[in-house]
Amino acid sequence: MLIPREFFARPSGEVAPDLLGCVLEHETPDGLVAVELTEVEAYAGRSDPASHAYRGQTRRNAVMFGPPGHAYVYFTYGMHFCVNMVCLGEEGSAAAVLLRAGAIIAGEDLARARRTRGPVSESPVSESPVSGSRARNGSRDLARGPARLCQALGIDRSLDGADVCVASSPLRMRAEAGNPVRSPVRAQGDDRPGTPRRIVTGPRVGVSSAAEIPWRFWYEGDPTVSAYRAHVPRRPKLVTP
């Protein structure tokens, strides 16, 4: 079933762990790709120094200041897209949850094709992708990391503001039938089938401020969860006279 909008009308710190196990799907003329979320991060909005909304509304983050249940998609590092779910709909709150990783559960071939072609633009030079190491490790790396997840799903700027709570949208969030919030658990590691997967928390990845707040949530031991990296400032452009 489709996730109801009320699900997102809560603080992002509550929505985030509940999103684990939910399924994000994107339908395009090329086909459908669906990802079960395994790692997310909460951002509080105006009060959160690490949030894009910290310094108020701008053109880029405008969607975060709108109603919940919509996708906030942004472009970064000149080549990557990342997608968030907008939470609280209150004026000026701008809370959101960054979708950091997931497991492909439908459309794996299409996802792999998108991941093999390159970050943003394709390179028509090489005919045989044999030497290309992108996404070579099977399905594990296809949506492991926020930019990879977007690439596998084919999410770009055109989906900024997309409503994920309506069936007519190409981008939708759903849970399995029978449970409005949690999808069926899968056996994993030493967990017995039917045993809920353990959710653990830790510091958010790559943020330069408020990194100490444990607003990252993921399934313990899940191989699709991205590796933790602390924020590292890049050295300024060097000019030689």
Next chain:
DNA sequence: ATGAAGATTGCCT
């Protein structure tokens, strides 16, 4: 107008 930094990734040593 200009520039610095970025919720990242992949390739290099």
Next chain:
DNA sequence: GGCAATCTTCATG
């Protein structure tokens, strides 16, 4: 583990 790629956005002059 380090660093380049690549360009948009936002803040400042």
